[in-house]
Amino acid sequence: MSEDVEEGMLSATQLDQIRQDVLGKWGELQGAVTDKKKDLMEQLSFHKLMKDIDENMTWITEKLQIANDQCYKETSNLKDKKRAHEALVAEIEIKQGSIDVCCTTGTDYVCREGKNFSVLGEKLDGMKQSWEKLKAAMDQRGRFIEEALKYVTFTRDVKEVTRWLDDNESIPTDLGEDLEQNETIQEDFINFMKQFNKTDEKMKFINEYSSQLVEDNHKDLQEITAQTEVINSRFESLRLKCSERERELQIALKMHQYNHGVNETIRLLQAKETLLSNEDYGKDMTSVNSLLNAHLDIARELGTVGVKVERLEEDAGLLREAYPDRVQEVGTRGRR
Numbered sequence: 629m630s631e632d633v634e635e636g637m638l639s640a641t642q643l644d645q646i647r648q649d650v651l652g653k654w655g656e657l658q659g660a661v662t663d664k665k666k667d668l669m670e671q672l673s674f675h676k677l678m679k680d681i682d683e684n685m686t687w688i689t690e691k692l693q694i695a696n697d698q699c700y701k702e703t704s705n706l707k708d709k710k711r712a713h714e715a716l717v718a719e720i721e722i723k724q725g726s727i728d729v730c731c732t733t734g735t736d737y738v739c740r741e742g743k744n745f746s747v748l749g750e751k752l753d754g755m756k757q758s759w760e761k762l763k764a765a766m767d768q769r770g771r772f773i774e775e776a777l778k779y780v781t782f783t784r785d786v787k788e789v790t791r792w793l794d795d796n797e798s799i800p801t802d803l804g805e806d807l808e809q810n811e812t813i814q815e816d817f818i819n820f821m822k823q824f825n826k827t828d829e830k831m832k833f834i835n836e837y838s839s840q841l842v843e844d845n846h847k848d849l850q851e852i853t854a855q856t857e858v859i860n861s862r863f864e865s866l867r868l869k870c871s872e873r874e875r876e877l878q879i880a881l882k883m884h885q886y887n888h889g890v891n892e893t894i895r896l897l898q899a900k901e902t903l904l905s906n907e908d909y910g911k912d913m914t915s916v917n918s919l920l921n922a923h924l925d926i927a928r929e930l931g932t933v934g935v936k937v938e939r940l941e942e943d944a945g946l947l948r949e950a951y952p953d954r955v956q957e958v959g960t961r962g963r964r
Contacts, residue, residue: 680730681751688758695765700776710773727759775844782837785830786855792827793862799869803880807888810881817877831863
């Protein structure tokens, strides 16, 4: 409407025209308001996206400094450093969602025309490149921390096992003078073998870490390989000594058990021999009966001892057959 409505009576045609003009203007204004709102909302989304990209870039730059800190070169507190690294990896995984939203929304904007959208494209590319650098740096940092931790664990275990070998490589040879001493030595050997088996488990970890470090082409590869060969050689040598020591102790145990049985039987026979050497035959019927009953008891006991003697003879035969190099010991021990 370019003119105000003149005062006075208006015809129906004029009133209708005025109404149409008002409705048309209102419609135009409504369209303009909607379009303006749409443009403003788009600008708001655009600037929010730019702000999000800037914030993401600041966050990425901050984390990239941590990812490139080479903390693994200082080997103290490596486990704490590993936990901190894993926490940062978790943060990055969470941040991936924000990066993806920026990339999706930004790509949509970049496909449109306009100077601002061209600037957005440059920022978006910069954010993507920095994000990939961060992930690559974190992967490398994680590998180096893990490698350093393996190496520290490897060297620590090698030192511990080396000290243990220094203290235990010399195996005693004493087998005990009798059954009681041998049993004490057997118990000591059993306790020693418990330590040996624990050390054997540690040796498995040493070899496992060594293989992994070799596979990772560690910078100290030659030293790692040399240390592994030396400690394996020493430990396997000790294993053979332990095996031989166990065999000797078992042989000695059987010998002492045999000799103990022989000595016990000899003592029984000597006791019966003393009773039989008694020349008292009684002075009357009562005393004779008493002596006769005692004699019958001795005879029965000698029958039991006879079974032991037969068993000892069988044991002696088995020992001679199992340990032919100890035949003389089987024949002489226990008669001292």
